[in-house]
Amino acid sequence: MEVIVLKNAERVAAMGAELVGELLHARPAAVLGLATGSTQLALYRHLVERHQNGNVSFRQTTSFNLDEYLGVVAENPQSYRSYMDREFFEHIDINKRNTFLPFCEDGQNPRLVGIEYERKIRKAGGIDLQLMGLGANGHIGFNEPSSSLSSRTRVKTLTRQTLKDNSRLFSADEFQPKLAITMGIATIMDARSILLLATGESKADPVSKMIEGPVTAMCPASILQMHERATILLDEAAAAELKNRDYYDWAHRQNESLKNRFGVFHD
Numbered sequence: 001m002e003v004i005v006l007k008n009a010e011r012v013a014a015m016g017a018e019l020v021g022e023l024l025h026a027r028p029a030a031v032l033g034l035a036t037g038s039t040q041l042a043l044y045r046h047l048v049e050r051h052q053n054g055n056v057s058f059r060q061t062t063s064f065n066l067d068e069y070l071g072v073v074a075e076n077p078q079s080y081r082s083y084m085d086r087e088f089f090e091h092i093d094i095n096k097r098n099t100f101l102p103f104c105e106d107g108q109n110p111r112l113v114g115i116e117y118e119r120k121i122r123k124a125g126g127i128d129l130q131l132m133g134l135g136a137n138g139h140i141g142f143n144e145p146s147s148s149l150s151s152r153t154r155v156k157t158l159t160r161q162t163l164k165d166n167s168r169l170f171s172a173d174e175f176q177p178k179l180a181i182t183m184g185i186a187t188i189m190d191a192r193s194i195l196l197l198a199t200g201e202s203k204a205d206p207v208s209k210m211i212e213g214p215v216t217a218m219c220p221a222s223i224l225q226m227h228e229r230a231t232i233l234l235d236e237a238a239a240a241e242l243k244n245r246d247y248y249d250w251a252h253r254q255n256e257s258l259k260n261r262f263g264v265f266h267d
């Protein structure tokens with residue numbers, strides 16, 4: 001794991017966009033794994049800006065989102081499809097036919113949707129870079145605590161904490177879905193590289209468990225300790241409970257000088 005602590009959320013988003021940009025320069029037809037949520041909004045804003053300045057193109061890119069609510073039509077402004085269109089896809093040059101979410105039509109068997117999603121990811125050649133956020137309870141995608149560490153795309157029931165955390169996004173009379181289809185933890189671990197962004201003090205506890213705690217299904221993000229190429233971008237508030245902070249800063253400086261000397265390597 002490479003842990004990079006930056007001054008604030010804005011810097012986190014800017015660096016996230018820079019890393020995505022580097023990948024797309026090296027590999028314009030890269031397959032991106034995408035996420036929704038509040039943390040990703042600033043990252044998408046930076047990527048849109050880079051695109052508008054002519055610094056990055058998504059024309060050849062394919063994307064797979066981590067998750068989608070179950071029981072919400074795509075046109076519903078609360079669907080993750082709507083979020084992605086609104087916040088990102090409509091402002092860049094990606095071919096929308098190459099953007100995928102694990103969407104389940106009314107009456108469709110969600111189990112088959114999960115199997116088909118896995119097949120599509122494999123057919124696209126696998127995910128080069130998976131972007132993600134971190135739930136206050138340590139979830140990644142909607143893999144809630146106790147999710148199997150070898151799970152694949154399937155239906156998950158959201159925990160009360162996640163429902164409460166996300167209730168800020170729903171008005172009082174609006175239907176808040178309790179089920180979602182999410183990539184599994186094994187699906188996420190198959191990505192060739194991972195970029196997780198976490199900002200704000202509400203993430204300090206799950207961040208410390210993810211990075212310095214035991215690998216356990218009770219903190220699904222802790223599985224990233226087993227990933228060969230996981231980069232974690234944090235702001236000061238989210239890094240507040242890390243014990244090895246000095247080492248992460250020092251190691252990051254070493255990695256930067258290696259990068260300046262030898263460039264970025266994308267296998």
Ligand code: F6R
Nearest residue numbers: 035036037038039133134135141
């Ligand atoms: C969203 C997703 C979730 C969020 C996480 C953090 O697609 O997969 O895991 O990344 O809940 O959400 P925010 O950024 O809103 O705190």
